[in-house]
Amino acid sequence: MVSLITIFGLLGNITTGLVYLAPAKTFWYIVRRRSTEEFDCLPYVVKLLNGYMWVYYGVVKPNSILVATINGFGSVLELIYVTIFLIFAPPRTRTITAILFVMLDVVFPIGAVLVTQMSCNRDMQINVSGFLSLLFSVATYGSPLSIMKTVVRTKSVKYMPFLLSLILLVNGLTWSVYAVLSHDWFIGIPNGSGFLLGTAQMVLYAIYWKPKQSNTTCDDGWQHESLMAAASAPSYP
Numbered sequence: 001m002v003s004l005i006t007i008f009g010l011l012g013n014i015t016t017g018l019v020y021l022a023p024a025k026t027f028w029y030i031v032r033r034r035s036t037e038e039f040d041c042l043p044y045v046v047k048l049l050n051g052y053m054w055v056y057y058g059v060v061k062p063n064s065i066l067v068a069t070i071n072g073f074g075s076v077l078e079l080i081y082v083t084i085f086l087i088f089a090p091p092r093t094r095t096i097t098a099i100l101f102v103m104l105d106v107v108f109p110i111g112a113v114l115v116t117q118m119s120c121n122r123d124m125q126i127n128v129s130g131f132l133s134l135l136f137s138v139a140t141y142g143s144p145l146s147i148m149k150t151v152v153r154t155k156s157v158k159y160m161p162f163l164l165s166l167i168l169l170v171n172g173l174t175w176s177v178y179a180v181l182s183h184d185w186f187i188g189i190p191n192g193s194g195f196l197l198g199t200a201q202m203v204l205y206a207i208y209w210k211p212k213q214s215n216t217t218c219d220d221g222w223q224h225e226s227l228m229a230a231a232s233a234p235s236y237p
Helices: 002-021 024-033 042-060 065-088 091-119 122-154 162-182 185-208
Strands: none
Touching: 002 065, 002 162, 024 065, 042 065, 042 091, 042 122, 065 091, 091 122, 122 185, 162 185
16 A cells, blocks of 8 residues: 555656646746736745645655655746746836745745744644645636636637646546545645546537647646636645
8 A cells, every 4th residue: 555655646746747847838938038928926926835835744744755855846946937937027016026925935934834843743733734735725726717717708728728637637636546545635635626627627628629729828728817827737745
């Protein structure tokens, strides 16, 4: 059973790594254009905070190193994304981004770690960090719901890339199995929900896909504010 948990944890690391890498094309676009244009900073700031919380959860909970490693990798990527955003955003947006970054990605995680380390026992640390991780994962569900609404409204899958939807589906399923095997419902709830949303996206894709229809976009389809998809994949281990 332990080896089976490890196998699904490693598979989850691979799929989650692909999800974290999905916005890379967006930020290469930003660098080439030297402008953030209409992109919104909030999804990336929240994803960075979410990554921090999952790293903390993976550290304080025994036998959860695979949760910490992939989200450590993801946090580095998200930090790079936010840094690029700060460099190329117009002055007013840069100020807003900097404030959000300091409050959500510096003050809050440091405060959460210090408070739980100084005043909570290990079980409480696990519960608090797990709950915060779950909460911030669920907070990103607006993105897939919005993009699904757009698909239904426009009767087009143009802004819902098939490959990303498939990766999110597999990622949610992989970590859901991991959660069941390890009896970890902090991981199971957001990823189970992510699996259901990914399944719903694939159903919509089957319904609204049309031959010769382009379904590419300059973003990953979950993070582009103008496409009502302001955040990337919501399901993290």
